[in-house]
Amino acid sequence: xxxxxxxxxxxxxxxxxxxxxxxxxxxxxxxxxxxxxxxxxxxxxxxxxxxxxxxxxxxxxxxxxxxxxxxxxxxxxxxxxxxxxxxxxxxxxxxxxxxxxxxxxxxxxxxxxxxxxxxxxxxxxxxxxxxxxxxxxxxxxxxxxxxxxxxxxxxxxxxxxxxxxxxxxxxxxxxxxxxxxxxxxxxxxxxxxxxxxxxxxxxxxxxxxxxxxxxxxxxxxxxxxxxxxxxxxxxxxxxxxxxxxxxxxxxxxxxx
Amino acid sequence: xxxxxxxxxxxxxxxxxxxxxxxxxxxxxxxxxxxxxxxxxxxxxxxxxxxxxxxxxxxxxxxxxxxxxxxxxxxxxxxxxxxxxxxxxxxxxxxxxxxxxxxxxxxxxxxxxxxxxxxxxxxxxxxxxxxxxxxxxxxxxxxxxxxxxxxxxxxxxxxxxxxxxxxxxxxxxxxxxxxxxxxxxxxxxxxxxxxxxxxxxxxxxxxxxxxxxxxxxxxxxxxxxxxxxxxxxxxxxxxxxxxxxxxxxxxxxxxxxxxxxxxxxxxxxxxxxxxxxxxxxxxxxxxxxxxxxxxxxxxxxxxxxxxxxxxxxxxxxxxxxxxxxx
Numbered sequence: 156x157x158x159x160x161x162x163x164x165x166x167x168x169x170x171x172x173x174x175x176x177x178x179x180x181x182x183x184x185x186x187x188x189x190x191x192x193x194x195x196x197x198x199x200x201x202x203x204x205x206x207x208x209x210x211x212x213x214x215x216x217x218x219x220x221x222x223x224x225x226x227x228x229x230x231x232x233x234x235x236x237x238x239x240x241x242x243x244x245x246x247x248x249x250x251x252x253x254x255x256x257x258x259x260x261x262x263x264x265x266x267x268x269x270x271x272x273x274x275x276x277x278x279x280x281x282x283x284x285x286x287x288x289x290x291x292x293x294x295x296x297x298x299x300x301x302x303x304x305x306x307x308x309x310x311x312x313x314x315x316x317x318x319x320x321x322x323x324x325x326x327x328x329x330x331x332x333x334x335x336x337x338x339x340x341x342x343x344x345x346x347x348x349x350x351x352x353x354x355x356x357x358x359x360x361x362x363x364x365x366x367x368x369x370x371x372x373x374x375x376x377x378x379x380x381x382x383x384x385x386x387x388x389x390x391x392x393x394x395x396x397x398x399x400x401x402x403x404x405x406x407x408x409x410x411x
Numbered sequence: 412x413x414x415x416x417x418x419x420x421x422x423x424x425x426x427x428x429x430x431x432x433x434x435x436x437x438x439x440x441x442x443x444x445x446x447x448x449x450x451x452x453x454x455x456x457x458x459x460x461x462x463x464x465x466x467x468x469x470x471x472x473x474x475x476x477x478x479x480x481x482x483x484x485x486x487x488x489x490x491x492x493x494x495x496x497x498x499x500x501x502x503x504x505x506x507x508x509x510x511x512x513x514x515x516x517x518x519x520x521x522x523x524x525x526x527x528x529x530x531x532x533x534x535x536x537x538x539x540x541x542x543x544x545x546x547x548x549x550x551x552x553x554x555x556x557x558x559x560x561x562x563x564x565x566x567x568x569x570x571x572x573x574x575x576x577x578x579x580x581x582x583x584x585x586x587x588x589x590x591x592x593x594x595x596x597x598x599x600x601x602x603x604x605x606x607x608x609x610x611x612x613x614x615x616x617x618x619x620x621x622x623x624x625x626x627x628x629x630x631x632x633x634x635x636x637x638x639x640x641x642x643x644x645x646x647x648x649x650x651x652x653x654x655x656x657x658x659x660x661x662x663x664x665x666x667x668x669x670x671x672x673x674x675x676x677x678x679x680x681x682x683x684x685x686x687x688x689x690x691x692x693x694x695x696x697x698x699x700x701x702x703x704x705x706x707x708x709x710x711x712x713x714x715x716x717x718x719x720x721x722x723x724x725x726x727x728x729x730x731x732x733x734x735x736x737x
Binding site: 157158160161164165168169172173243244245246247248249251253254259296407409410 | 458461462463464486487489491493495496497498499500501502506510511513514515516542559571
């Protein structure tokens with residue numbers, strides 16, 4: 156447990172050091188929520204549009220999506236930051252230590268997930284100021300869904316980082332992955348209105364299940380696509396799988 | 412008892428053989444240095460001995476345990492200061508120490524006291540709450556040394572501990588290393604490409620080149636390989652360059668930079684004779700330097716090359732010229 160708690164502690168400490176970065180992390184989803192969400196909300200303020208968005212106003216429909224997007228972005232970046240440890244050398248300090256590497260990397264992923272969840276909570280509370288029909292009772296269970304998502308993409312980031320030599324390739328991966336995954340998650344428009352080929356992609360996009368799961372708790376059954384057990388099941392399995400792979404890969408990591 | 416025993420260690424990267432079957436032993440409580448130019452295979456050896464790289468063949472026992480079969484046992488008993496920085500730059504000096512201590516199984520007041528003792532030892536206690544990214548290179552190095560000592564390792568590895576530091580800071584770090592040996596009777600394995608560092612610190616030195624150990628012994632033993640005083644001559648006309656024959660000249664080598672290197676028993680007595688010889692043959696000497704053998708001469712004698720990088724050669728040449736003027 157030593158390595159796990161210590162590495163989790165490190166991630167949280169690093170987060171508290173970088174306060175200016177925290178502001179930056181929150182600004183991005185806020186821009187989406189305000190300039191995108193608030194902007195479209197007037198366009199969609201009619202009964203026909205409301206019917207498309209499950210009978211709620213657009214901001215209420217969008218809010219769980221922005222929450223999931225924040226978690227997804229930050230946990231992925233957190234996982235990939237293993238590459239900085241490679242470049243600044245801290246990775247060597249971890250690899251040469253007489254502690255379980257599996258535990259260490261699990262601790263790192265859990266620490267990162269907690270940090271990410273903090274950011275998600277801030278965004279979630281801010282959305283309550285804008286959206287009318289969100290359920291306050293849904294906050295805690297939605298954070299549970301967010302945690303599974305954070306663990307999964309933290310793990311995915313770690314796996315990627317262990318295979319990368321520098322940060323250069325990362326920008327491209329971000330461009331290629333991030334926006335499509337967000338657009339194909341049903342966060343901004345319902346999956347059912349998508350062309351069938353897009354819908355097929357949405358079905359295999361893990362983010363879809365996180366958005367849907369968060370909607371179960373924050374908005375209600377009438378807006379969701381899948382059963383809650385499907386959402387949570389898919390996310391949990393994915394998180395277990397990716398963390399497992401990350402742990403095995405980290406165990407094998409060498410330097411140079 | 413030996414702290415490190417290495418037999419026929421080979422490390423290949425694909426087709427490239429970085430370490431070509433080296434064997435050596437380090438006694439407990441001694442400072443052992445690997446001296447050699449960059450790319451000689453020193454760091455690779457350190458990484459194998461500290462379980463970070465898998466050896467291709469051979470055997471290595473560190474602190475009584477096999478690095479391949481029992482890496483965890485080895486890791487518990489060693490400390491290392493890497494050639495490149497390995498600190499968490501976002502965290503403070505204290506937090507870096509604390510995290511290291513926790514990972515190595517320390518905690519509570521014991522850990523607190525050790526951190527304070529060691530940060531005071533490397534004179535960083537007053538900067539303990541400063542993030543490491545604001546530290547100078549020398550301060551980071553000192554912190555890394557303190558961190559490597561936190562779990563009281565049996566064997567300490569220092570990979571180029573003073574590379575890139577200014578002379579004052581280097582001397583400072585040498586003092587810490589000497590103090591560690593004296594106060595804790597610690598075994599220290601050091602790699603360096605600075606001759607003065609090996610000479611100042613090491614009880615025994617292994618000279619490494621192209622993945623092989625080419626000589627091993629105390630600094631004095633190694634210098635005896637060369638034995639004689641060394642004279643360098645630069646001639647006005649390089650086409651005159653050939654080895655002088657005389658009974659007082661023990662050895663002669665034409666160097667790739669256009670100088671002649673002579674070995675004599677006593678340079679002070681030999682120089683006038685050399686000038687006479689040159690006059691007789693109508694050869695004009697434009698520059699003379701001479702000195703007692705150094706480890707660099709040993710390296711030159713064994714390999715025909717100088718040990719250090721291009722830029723540093725210049726400073727050495729000017730050093731020798733200054734010594735001559737005295």
